[in-house]
Each structure stands twice: as structure tokens, then as C-alpha cells.
Amino acid sequence: MAKTRPKAWLMLALGLSAQTVGTVFVNTPAFLIPLLHQQDGVPLAQAGLLASAPTVGTALTLIAWGALADRYGERWVITAGLALTALAALGAVVVPGYVALGLFGLAGGMASASCNAASGRLVVGWFPRHQRGLAMGIRQMAVPLGTAIAALTVPTVADTSGIGPALMVPLVLTAAAAVSCGLWISDPPRAAVPADLAGRAANPYRASSFLWRIHAVSILLVVPQLTLTIFGLVWLIADVRLDSVLAGVIVGGAQLVGALGRIVVGVWSDRLGSRVRLLRWVAVAGLVTMPLITLADAMSLQAAAAVAFVLATVVSVADNGLAFTSVAEAAGPRWSGKALGTQNTGQFLAAAGVGPGVGALVGLLGYPLAFLIVAAAPLAAIPLVPGQDVHAEG
Numbered sequence: 001m002a003k004t005r006p007k008a009w010l011m012l013a014l015g016l017s018a019q020t021v022g023t024v025f026v027n028t029p030a031f032l033i034p035l036l037h038q039q040d041g042v043p044l045a046q047a048g049l050l051a052s053a054p055t056v057g058t059a060l061t062l063i064a065w066g067a068l069a070d071r072y073g074e075r076w077v078i079t080a081g082l083a084l085t086a087l088a089a090l091g092a093v094v095v096p097g098y099v100a101l102g103l104f105g106l107a108g109g110m111a112s113a114s115c116n117a118a119s120g121r122l123v124v125g126w127f128p129r130h131q132r133g134l135a136m137g138i139r140q141m142a143v144p145l146g147t148a149i150a151a152l153t154v155p156t157v158a159d160t161s162g163i164g165p166a167l168m169v170p171l172v173l174t175a176a177a178a179v180s181c182g183l184w185i186s187d188p189p190r191a192a193v194p195a196d197l198a199g200r201a202a203n204p205y206r207a208s209s210f211l212w213r214i215h216a217v218s219i220l221l222v223v224p225q226l227t228l229t230i231f232g233l234v235w236l237i238a239d240v241r242l243d244s245v246l247a248g249v250i251v252g253g254a255q256l257v258g259a260l261g262r263i264v265v266g267v268w269s270d271r272l273g274s275r276v277r278l279l280r281w282v283a284v285a286g287l288v289t290m291p292l293i294t295l296a297d298a299m300s301l302q303a304a305a306a307v308a309f310v311l312a313t314v315v316s317v318a319d320n321g322l323a324f325t326s327v328a329e330a331a332g333p334r335w336s337g338k339a340l341g342t343q344n345t346g347q348f349l350a351a352a353g354v355g356p357g358v359g360a361l362v363g364l365l366g367y368p369l370a371f372l373i374v375a376a377a378p379l380a381a382i383p384l385v386p387g388q389d390v391h392a393e394g
Contacts, residue, residue, distance in 0.1 A: 008127055011123070011126045011188070012122075012138060015120075015185075017177050018078050019116065019119045019143070020177075021082070021085075021170065021176075021177040022081075022113075024147075024169065024174075025054060025112050025170035026058060027151075028054075028169065029051040030150075030233075031151055031154040032155075032166065034155060034233060034237055034244065035155070035158045036050070042098070044234075044363055047359070048355030048356050048359035049356045050101065050105070051355050052351070052353075052355035052356065053103075053105035056106060056109065057105065057107060057109025057113070058112060058113040058344070059113075059352055060110055062113045062341040062344040062345040062348065063338060065118060066117035066339070066340055068114075068118075068337075069114075069121050070336070074188075076182075078114055078115055078122075078181050078185060079182035081111050081113065082177050082178035083111075084110075084111035085108045085170075086171055088107040089104070089170045089171035089174060092108070092167045093168060101163070108170075113344070116340065116344045117337050117338075117340040118337065120336070120340045121188075122187075122188065123139045124328040124329070125187070125189070129391070131270065133265075133266040133275070133325055134267050136266055137265060138262075139321070139324075141263065143317060144262070144313075147255045148251075148253075148259070149169075149252075150170075151248055152248060153169050154169055156245070203335070211327060211330055211331065213386050214323055215346045216346075217384050218320070218323045218347050219346045219347055220377045220380050221283060221286060221377065221378060222354075223354060224312065224316045225313075225317055228254075228309065228313050228316055230359075231362065231367075232251050232254075232309060235297075236305075236306070239366075240297065240302055240305045250309065250310065254309060258314045258317040262321045265321060266325070274388070275326040275389055276387070276389055279323060279326070280382060280385040282319045283378045283385060284378070285315045285318075286316060289312040290371055290372070290374055290378070291371075291375055292308040292311065292312065293312055294368040294372040295308075324340065326390075327339050330389075330392055331392060332392030
């Protein structure tokens with residue numbers, strides 16, 4: 001077995017921090033929904049659309065950032081993206097109004113996309129195969145960890161001081177991360193590209209349907225994840241009737257448990273020797289846990305609803321590390337940036353529709369039935385999971 005270099009752990013920490021603060025920015029508008037909807041009277045579907053603006057921006061540029069990382073390396077792609085994200089956050093703070101919030105959210109999402117594919121490449125490049133599940137599980141903590149930070153800070157600051165001060169949270173974090181990544185990230189060693197692999201034959205998308213199927217599974221499994229991220233807080237407050245502070249703690253706590261769960265799942269996949277087998281189990285668990293929320297809500301059981309929400313949240317974020325590691329390993333070092341960019345693009349395009357789509361479902365049918373309908377996504381994902389893992393050479 002290849003030995004893990006000590007420097008790899010520093011690169012993992014920097015990649016994790018970059019993705020975490022990018023996630024804080026992307027999720028900040030979602031945690032402004034209670035203020036926008038309940039205090040300012042913004043309709044839920046419109047508030048969901050505003051919350052989806054950074055997601056749309058991210059989806060627009062993921063493949064381009066991945067291609068840049070493939071060609072120029074991870075360090076400057078991540079650093080430049082975080083610096084631009086900080087500038088977008090500054091613009092949202094300085095320029096008032098919902099339109100400006102949406103536009104700067106879109107721009108910041110376009111910039112923060114740099115962290116997604118590039119930090120994944122960074123981790124896979126520095127770690128040997130037998131530890132990639134663990135390493136990518138730690139790196140994939142970034143999404144629930146960033147969401148938890150946003151959940152625990154943004155609503156509280158918004159309630160006490162307003163939208164502008166709440167937007168200072170991602171501004172400070174992204175600016176600090178841009179500096180640290182620019183100073184300390186080192187690109188992983190790259191092997192020379194053999195002449196016979198430099199052309200079209202090296203394209204892993206032509207070799208099999210594996211990558212396409214993983215992309216499709218991830219698109220479906222992101223639906224419950226984003227549903228709970230965007231609407232979990234407002235559901236706990238408006239429908240379950242919990243205090244806003246308690247609801248924020250539950251949402252943040254669920255994300256933190258989900259972050260730890262990603263490490264467990266990553267280590268499990270290393271020991272199991274298969275990413276996709278575990279990915280199928282996660283999809284089945286998603287099919288089971290979403291209806292539990294519906295049942296607890298319909299029976300007006302506050303404690304049960306909170307527990308069901310935590311379980312569903314943990315399950316909904318467990319697939320990402322497995323899918324990302326599978327994509328990077330199947331694509332190989334010459335295609336992993338573009339493949340991870342494609343992976344994220346599909347997820348973020350789906351996520352962009354979750355805000356207004358599920359918001360409209362909630363307005364039409366209520367939260368219990370809307371959450372039950374969302375369970376159809378993991379149901380559709382189960383038969384699409386590939387039967388075995390694929391590993392590219394190089």
C-alpha cells in the first residue's frame with residue numbers, strides 16, 4: 001500500500017476549509033428565508049428562488065472551473081474563486097435590495113464553484129486509493145459543516161441585526177480562506193501524460209456508462225438533501241411550531257452529525273472495498289427516512305419530527321463522498337476536474353429547481369405531502385446505481 005504523505009493531511013484541511021466557506025456563502029440565502037417570508041412577507045416560492053440563486057451560479061461554472069483545475073492546478077483556481085466569492089459577498093452587503101441580493105448571490109455562486117471540483121482533485125491527488133474513502137469523506141464534511149455554520153450564525157444575526165450584517169459571515173470566512181489557500185496549497189504531483197492517452201480514447205465517458213449513472217444517481221439524491229437544507233428550518237418553525245433558536249440548533253446539529261456520518265461512510269467504503277454498493281444502501285435509507293418526516297408531521301409529534309428530521313438529514317448527505325470518490329477514481333487524473341465539475345453541475349442544476357419547486361409543492365399541498373413526494377427521488381435512484389466500481393489507470 002502507498003504511504004500517505006504528511007503534507008496530504010494539510011492539503012485535506014485546506015481543501016475542506018475552502019469548500020466549507022464556499023458552502024456557507026451558497027447556503028446563507030436559504031437561512032434568510034424565515035426573515036424574508038415571515039417578517040418581510042416575501043412569498044415562499046419567491047424566497048426559495050432567491051435562495052437558489054447561488055446554486056444556479058454554481059451550476060453555470062463548475063465544468064469550466066474543473067477544466068481550469070485540470071490544466072493549471074488546484075491552488076490558484078481555489079484561491080481566485082474564493083477571492084471573487086468574497087467580493088460578491090461584499091457587494092451584497094453594500095448594495096441594498098432583494099434584486100441585488102439575488103444577483104450577487106448568483107455571482108458568488110459562480111465564483112465559489114471553483115472549490116467544488118478543485119478541492120476534490122486536490123484530495124484525490126494527494127491520497128492513495130486505500131485511504132481516499134476516508135479522505136474524501138472528511139472533505140465532504142464541508143457541505144454539512146458549512147451548512148451548519150450558516151444555520152447557527154446567519155438566522156441569529158439576521159434576527160438581531162438584519163440581512164447586511166448576516167452577509168458579513170460569508171464575507172469574512174471566504175476572504176480569510178482565500179488568503180490561507182493562496183499561501184499554503186500545493187498542487188499534487190502529476191504523472192506525465194502518455195501519448196496514447198492524450199486523445200479521445202482517454203475520455204472515460206466513452207468507455208462505459210458508469211460515470212453517467214453515478215451523475216444521475218447523485219442528481220436524484222440531492223433532491224431530499226436540498227429540500228431539508230432549504231426548507232428544514234422554516235418547516236420546524238412554521239409547521240412543527242418550534243422556537244426559532246431551537247430549530248436553528250436542530251438544523252445545525254443535524255448537519256454536524258451528517259458531516260461525521262460522511263467520514264464513517266467513507267471509512268466503511270474503504271473497508272468494504274466498494275463505493276457503489278454502499279451508495280445503493282444509502283439510497284434505500286433515503287427512501288425510508290423521508291416518509292418518517294411526513295408521518296411525524298402528520299401526527300403533530302414535535303419530538304418525533306425533530307428526530308426524523310435529523311435522521312433524514314444525516315442520510316441525505318451520506319452519498320456525496322461516495323459518489324465524488326467514485327467519479328474521481330473512474331475518471332482518472334487527466335479527467336477528474338472535468339468529471340467532478342460535471343458531477344456537481346448536475347447536482348446544482350437539480351438543486352436550483354428544488355427551492356422554487358418544493359416551495360410551490362408546500363404552498364399547494366403542505367409540508368407532509370411535499371416531503372412524501374420528495375421520497376420518489378431516492379426510489380428512482382436505487383436501480384441506477386452501477387453494479388461494481390470502476391478505477392481508471394494513472
